[in-house]
Each structure stands twice: as C-alpha cells, then as structure tokens.
Amino acid sequence: MTATLSITRQILDPAGKLCGTDPELSPEFLKELFVHMLRVRAVDERMLKLQRAGRIGFVGSMFGLEAAMIGSAAALEPQDWLWSGLREGGAALMRGLPLSEYIAQMYGNGSDTAKGRQMCNHQQHVGTHYPSWSSVIGTQIPHGVGAAYASKLRNENAVHAIYFGDGATSSNGFHSGMNFAGVWNAPAVFMCVDNGWAISVPSGHQTAGTYVSRGDAYGMEAHEVDGNDVLATFEAARLLVERARTENKPALLVIKTYRMAGHSSSDDPTRYRDQAEVDRWAAQDPLDRFETYLSSAGLLEQGGRERIYSELIAEIDDESNRQERAPKMPLRSLVDDVYADVPLHLRRQYNRFLEVSKRLGDAQPGDGAFPL
C-alpha cells in the first residue's frame, strides 16, 4: 500500500529552526505542549531521585522521549484511548491522569487506584481511557485493536492510539494486532516508539527490514517521523488519528527517538552502548529544540523554561511528600479483586493467614477476618 497522506519527517531541525511547513498552531497550544514536555522531564528527574533515595522501588525513565509521547498523544481527543507500551506515563498526565495518582502508584500506597499491586510506572486512569497495562511486552497491541473495533461497532467516534517500542515489534502481539486491525479496518493508530534500544538490543537488531515497512505488510498507511521534533510528531499523529476517526483506517507511525537513560533504574547502559551515541542524541534534545523555536518565535521569555520547570518540580515534590505519608494498603487487599466477589476458599485462606499474622503481630486494625 502506498502512503497517501502527505506527512513530513521533520518540521523543526535539530537546531530548533523551522525546516518544514509551519503547522500554524496557536501560541497557547504551543506553550502548553512545552509545559507538558517539561513536566515529563521533571517527573522523571524527581522519580529517579526518590528511587535513589530508596523511597520508591523502580523507575522506567522517559528521558529523551518527551516530544515523542507528548507530540503524538496531543493529537488525541478526550474520547480516544491511549494503550501504553511502557513509557507513556507523561502522556497520560497530559491527558488528565492526576499527578497524585501517578505518584501514589509509584509508592503503591493506600491511595493507589491499583491497590499497590503493580510495580512502579504501571499507572492507569479510567477517566481518560488509559487502561491498566501489563509488563508483558506486546500484549496490549491486540487489546487496543479489539477495543478499537468495539469503538467502531458502538459508533463511539474514538480512536485507539496503541503505543509500543521497537523491541515490541518482534512480539506476537504486534503481528496479530497489526494484522487484525488491517483486516477489520479498526480505528487504531499504532505508535511505534523506536527509541533505539530494547534494553541492550539495538533497534536495528530486531528486524532485518524496517519498522515503517510493516505498514505495507499489513495493508495500512505508515510513516516515520522525527520523534525529537514535537511539531512533526504532532502533525503526523494528527493526520493519522483524524484519518482513523473519519475513515476507520488504521495506520502505523514510527516515532524515531532515543532512550537517553538506562532501560530502568536497575540498568547500567554503559555496559552495552557508547557514550558518543548518547552525546549525539543529547545534541538533538527535544526540549532544547522546542525551546529554541519558542524563544525565536517570541513565545518564551528569557529564563521561562527554568521558571516553569521549578514550578513543576515544586508541585511534584509537594505531591510526593503527601503520598509518602499516605496510609498503606490493608492486608485484606491481598485477596480482593481476584474475582468480582471474594470466593469462599480465598476468604478461608485469608482468615487462616490472619490468625497467624495476629499471633506474629503483623495484622493491623482494619485487616479483619471475612465472615465465612
């Protein structure tokens, strides 16, 4: 299939100069995009700090991916769904996941909507269609396709943006998801965030072909965009999302960017990649690039970035302090939500556990036994 939409790879060059057609976005919108991107960086910095201090267990960094996730997700409408691959927490914040819930999840405390059951970074938010996701790579891809098909049947006018990494393109879920979406004409946009690495495996080693050619293979339009260019990413996503909405046509967008940090707080990337490569990408930093553009367009005052950033940091620190003090999950949460009701065998199991826990002094008030 040949691409029919005209999508440019780059609108801002690495130096932040306009090199493509100006999408003529409103100054307010441009400034908002910048704040959302800065928030991603600020959250990242603060969560890593909490992790190093031993306050939270783990962080999967979003550093370097700010334009990729914010640019693409900004193209979504409130009724659209965002299916996370693993690093889209910042996009979820932009779309309305409260910062308090984001941080509560990092602590896995009593305010976490997922009741402390998932490891860090696995946020969810029902209200903005950001579903709970599993760590198992690629599984969300067919889910997004099925949900998109349901949206079509229910005339919801909703598009499903399905995010995944370069590594995930090797998973079964990617291939069955792309195939089904093509066959069903599901209103889904596949957001392939090619950030250069799948832990220590370079993205060029996942396939002997190209990511963008996968669109052709499954009968859908596909484009590649500079994922460190927020304007190009937004424009490309906007066109594909609107096409999916109006014509029920799935599409693939390969968002080329770079994972600046290790795979996670447990990873040491110096074991497998050269600093020179990291430096090359640092020179194309998505925030620096956009900042230059905004400044030259007169939309950002001198010191504006620093001012916004410190406001964001203060807000995050404030919230972290609050979440740090939130109550823990009660023991009883061990056995709920396995089924709609706690079945008898689990009630018994819990009660027996509680007897021992009481003897051992682990049980708290509120951990009460179930009536059998």
Next chain:
Amino acid sequence: MVTLTLLQALTDGMKTAMRKDESVLVFGEDVGKRGGVFLTTEGLQEEFSKQRCFDTPLSEDGIVGAAIGMAMNGMRPVAEIQFQDFIFPAFDQIVSEAAKLRYRSGGQYTCPLVIRTPYGGGIRGGLYHSQSGEAYFCHTPGLKVVIPSTPHDAKGLLIAAIEDPDPVLFLEPKALYRSVKGEVPEEHYTVDLSTLREVQSGSDVTVFCYGAMVPIVTKAANRAEENGIKTCVVDLRTLLPLDEEGVLEFAKKTGRVVVVHEAPRFCGFGAEISALIAENAIEYMEAPIARVTGFDTPFPNTLEHHYMPDDRRVLDAIEHVFNY
C-alpha cells in the same frame, strides 16, 4: 573448589558445558553484550563468540521455537527467558511442541534443549517479575523441571540438564542469585536430575521445599530445633521427574509433613506431594499434611512479604503438625 554465588555457579556451568561441547549455544534477550539482565551470561560472548552466545529479537515464542529446531538439528540450545513471567508467549512451543516431539514421532525426533529462566518473588517486581509457574510445566508430560537452591547444585544440575536427551525447564531462584554462596568444583560434574537432597536431618517433622524456599525453610527448621522439634529439610531439586521413593522415605521417617512453596496453593506442587504421600504412606502419618504457600491470587507488589511464605509462617506450620 571455588566459592561462588548461585549466579556465578550458573555462569560457570554454562561455560563448562560450552567448552566441552561445541554444539551448546546460549541465546535470548540481552544475554550477549550485556550478559543478561542479571549478568548470568556475563563473559560468554567474549569467550565463545557471537556465534555461540547471542541476543535474539524480543520474542519468547521465537526463542523457544527456534531452540526446538536447533535441537532437532544437532545443536544443544540453552535458551534464556528473561523472567519466567515472560515465558507464556512460548507456552505453546514448550507444551505442544518441545514436550511432545519425542512422543509424537515415536522417538524418531527429539529436542534436547534447556530453557533457563529466573522465577520467584522477593524483588518487588510486582505480578510480572515474581511468579512461580512451575506447576503449569509439571503438568506437562515430556518436560523435565529442575530448580536448584545451592551453587553446587546449580552448576551440576545445569550441566546435567544441558546433557540430558530431553527438554528441561531450568527455573532459577532469582532471590538466591547473589544471596547464597558455596563451594563449587571447578571441573565438569553433574548432579543427577531426579534425586532429592536432604538439607538437614531431623526425626520429628519433614519439610519438603525447593528453590528460594530452601533457605527460608532451613531458618524455620533451626528455630524449630531451638524449641525441641527436630526438623528434617528436604530440597526436591527436580520436580519432574520427581524422586518419589525419596519423598516417601523422608515422609515415613517422621510421619509429620509440611510442604512449602511460594506458588499459589491450588493445584500447586504441594498438592502432588501430599497426594503421593496420602496414596502410599498414609498409615505412617501422625498429623495432616500442612502446606505453606502463596495465596491463590496473582502475585502482589507492596504486600509481597505477606504473600510469600517466611520462616515464621513455616515455623507455625511445623509446630502445628508437631503438636497435632
């Protein structure tokens, strides 16, 4: 002899097998340059080249499927699945293909391969970096399922698994990777795949366990001894095929049995041990068999220390069967 961690013993086991047999290949996600996310394959690519230790694309189904084909054509693949939680994309290849190839071909085709994978909780990994899925695989005739708990066994069992003519799922207790150290022979040796190991003797209560539960049970047994309950600890080491004679012998010795695993209870491996004893040695039993296990729930995150059996819960069960 050298003193190694369990993880180092596994690395040493792979190196020893690779030096001895050119057809041994090690592959999986991140096992090459990075040396695995836990560093179990560190140094293998340097020593044996990219031909024999290499990264694959991110597909467990592909990893195991290709391993089967390699094994059918003369190689001895050692495939790593990064976490046992991620083995399920390969479940079909393991259960429908690897486990049944010998049977369905009347013994004309076989696939001697090893799937190594870290399992178990205690690292705050939440429900997808903590599971103990041994029961799924023990329910699969044609597979062997092995779980070491000491550096000595880790190396000896791994080499035995690599040299075994049948597919072996080799589950590595990640919680013990660096926390246990022990003496390991430097040379090639094997530990028989179907024999349990008496960790310590005792005449009052027998506790069966494996993998990461072994040190926890041993701690509980020592505390029980302080209270005058002589507790025998048995490390099963190979779950399939199980050393049934050994289990019955140790069960009969004390007539009081506890089984411990961190996997969920229902249809867990403890059920098999209990049934084996009930069928063959019930007349020796002085107390009901007790199980200390994970809950029949997915693996939690922040409450994982309550989910996983600890020495206190094990001790409680030991005292319960002793006082019955």
